[in-house]
Amino acid sequence: MTEKPVKSEEMTPEAASALEREIILHSGDPDYVLPGGRTVREAREAQAEKDAEDRKEAAEFWERSVKANTSQVETVAVRPSPAGGLTSSPAAVKPAETEGATGQGESTAMATLLPDGFPHRELLAGAGFNSVEKVGAAADEELIAVDGLAGARVKEIRAALKKLR
Amino acid sequence: MYQLLEDLQVLYSAAPESAVNTPATTTAGFKTGLFNSFMPPIPRPDKLKSPEIGSGTEWGRKGRVGYWPPMDIPISGWLNTEFAAVLAARCWGGTVTDELVATGVYDHTVALQTKAQGNVPKLTTILPLLGGYDFLHASCAVVEFSIEFGGNEPPRWSATLRNTGYSWKRAQDLTPAVVPPSVADYHYVHPAGVSALYNDGSLKDLAADARLISGRCGLNNGDILVKPLPKDPFRVTGDRSSGAYARFITRGKRNFVPTLKGYMDETLAEWTSARDNTDVTALTYLFSGDPITGSYNHEFEVKYPLSTMMVDGDTEDRNAAITLSYDTDRSDASGGIAVLRVRNGSATLV
Numbered sequence: 001m002t003e004k005p006v007k008s009e010e011m012t013p014e015a016a017s018a019l020e021r022e023i024i025l026h027s028g029d030p031d032y033v034l035p036g037g038r039t040v041r042e043a044r045e046a047q048a049e050k051d052a053e054d055r056k057e058a059a060e061f062w063e064r065s066v067k068a069n070t071s072q073v074e075t076v077a078v079r080p081s082p083a084g085g086l087t088s089s090p091a092a093v094k095p096a097e098t099e100g101a102t103g104q105g106e107s108t109a110m111a112t113l114l115p116d117g118f119p120h121r122e123l124l125a126g127a128g129f130n131s132v133e134k135v136g137a138a139a140d141e142e143l144i145a146v147d148g149l150a151g152a153r154v155k156e157i158r159a160a161l162k163k164l165r
Numbered sequence: 166m167y168q169l170l171e172d173l174q175v176l177y178s179a180a181p182e183s184a185v186n187t188p189a190t191t192t193a194g195f196k197t198g199l200f201n202s203f204m205p206p207i208p209r210p211d212k213l214k215s216p217e218i219g220s221g222t223e224w225g226r227k228g229r230v231g232y233w234p235p236m237d238i239p240i241s242g243w244l245n246t247e248f249a250a251v252l253a254a255r256c257w258g259g260t261v262t263d264e265l266v267a268t269g270v271y272d273h274t275v276a277l278q279t280k281a282q283g284n285v286p287k288l289t290t291i292l293p294l295l296g297g298y299d300f301l302h303a304s305c306a307v308v309e310f311s312i313e314f315g316g317n318e319p320p321r322w323s324a325t326l327r328n329t330g331y332s333w334k335r336a337q338d339l340t341p342a343v344v345p346p347s348v349a350d351y352h353y354v355h356p357a358g359v360s361a362l363y364n365d366g367s368l369k370d371l372a373a374d375a376r377l378i379s380g381r382c383g384l385n386n387g388d389i390l391v392k393p394l395p396k397d398p399f400r401v402t403g404d405r406s407s408g409a410y411a412r413f414i415t416r417g418k419r420n421f422v423p424t425l426k427g428y429m430d431e432t433l434a435e436w437t438s439a440r441d442n443t444d445v446t447a448l449t450y451l452f453s454g455d456p457i458t459g460s461y462n463h464e465f466e467v468k469y470p471l472s473t474m475m476v477d478g479d480t481e482d483r484n485a486a487i488t489l490s491y492d493t494d495r496s497d498a499s500g501g502i503a504v505l506r507v508r509n510g511s512a513t514l515v
Contacts, residue, residue: 016276017470050281051281055283057282058281058282058285064183065185065186065187065285065412068184069184069186069397069398070396122403123402123403
């Protein structure tokens with residue numbers, strides 16, 4: 001049996017051009033009925049809706065691209081002055097505790113950067129785990145998934161984290 | 166061990182990349198392409214040479230690895246409704262409208278990428294496989310896609326691809342290994358299966374009048390800009406000495422000057438249209454290829470909705486000829502300067 005030709009709902013560029021010409025010609029009359037049965041107003045609204053969908057898709061593509069390409073986040077953190085004067089170890093500076101803070105995800109408290117000498121610091125930072133809080137909040141599977149880290153290295157990281165806390 | 170160039174296989178991503186620098190890396194993500202000419206480049210990073218003086222010697226210090234620069238990859242072949250159609254569609258970059266024309270026959274009309282759809286072009290992963298040469302070129306944008314015809318050779322397509330610089334990954338490092346898919350049937354265009362029409366007040370068909378000699382059509386995406394920026398990713402995550410690669414890639418203003426060359430006739434009607442700056446509508450290059458089914462053939466069509474014509478004198482063998490160049494730098498409302506249509510036996514063109 002021969003299938004009947006089916007037109008997709010998308011309009012071809014030529015049809016879109018012809019329609020747009022009609023819309024421009026009758027732009028002063030939003031209730032004018034265009035070929036196809038829609039009014040100028042309805043056609044404009046449909047186009048605005050399509051443009052909004054396209055912009056959303058383009059924005060999502062951009063977001064995915066930014067996420068996929070963020071290999072390291074260099075936080076230029078303004079470190080708070082510790083009480084009692086200067087200290088040589090940034091790990092001694094603890095973020096302010098806020099009620100309900102779980103240490104998971106993005107915290108409103110100041111993040112504690114991983115100190116120099118922390119095991120596999122560069123690899124962790126490259127994958128976005130650049131603070132004591134983020135490493136502590138990450139599950140073992142998330143850390144193992146970082147390029148260059150395996151089970152034994154994750155154990156070293158956990159041990160170093162315990163010493164800091 | 167030597168590598169015979171003819172053994173080269175080239176895989177391309179079956180779908181455009183979903184984000185910049187996210188290449189296809191599995192067998193299922195690739196198709197195998199056929200082509201006639203491909204110059205596989207070898208990626209190498211830029212070196213940053215220290216310009217300082219004061220060491221007491223006339224020679225510089227060891228250079229550091231800077232950026233992996235974008236690769237420019239030219240590729241071409243006989244016009245077909247498979248690999249060539251995919252690259253053309255990604256060059257145009259806009260919405261693809263798939264239409265069932267008859268059983269097993271589909272038209273795919275491709276619009277230009279619109280303002281709302283942004284200016285990041287559709288990106289393709291290219292993976293050549295030839296022994297030691299197996300560099301995966303991620304995020305290749307089509308800078309220009311063009312078709313030339315004339316003489317007794319089939320019409321030929323050419324494309325230039327430019328990527329972000331992500332070209333250093335080797336297929337031999339992919340796990341599981343990519344197994345080249347078998348090549349689909351390719352459908353080509355006979356040199357006599359070409360027509361070029363335009364309307365400058367009345368329909369003109371130089372081929373029907375036995376005057377059409379040759380021509381060129383296509384689309385150029387302007388300068389594909391690949392810009393290095395702070396916080397760009399590094400080849401080895403976190404290792405600045407391994408070199409960085411860009412994540413910013415955008416197209417420019419679309420443009421193209423399609424041309425036709427034909428034998429001159431005594432009326433020189435073309436010159437009159439050019440003199441009067443007459444609007445030329447529906448300049449259409451139609452390439453009819455192998456049959457699909459019944460009276461339907463594989464087709465590749467490029468249409469320029471609105472342009473004006475310029476005429477230059479030329480020669481062909483012992484006869485007078487003219488070259489028609491079309492100024493397409495005007496758009497027909499939302500049609501843009503060019504519309505692509507491919508007819509083949511596949512339900513979608515991605």
